[in-house]
Amino acid sequence: MLISVLVTFLVVILVLYLINLLPLDGRAKQIARVVVIILGVISLLKYIAVI
Template identity: 90%
Template structure:
């Protein structure tokens, strides 16, 4: 369980880093960051509740 939480956290950080490298405008980057963070939190909550 701890390993899956750590992997999820690292994947979220990696995706946020990659979004930062994309040549998008500020609004699109902000929306993408919010979506990734929400999905990451939902995934972490799923691991915690199991």
């Protein structure tokens, strides 16, 4: 379980970094960041067995 949580956390960080590199306007980057963070939190809650 700990490895799954760590991998999920690293994937979320990597995707946020890659979103930062995209040539998008600020609003689109903000929406993409929020979506990635929400998906990351949901997947972490699944690993912890809350959902």
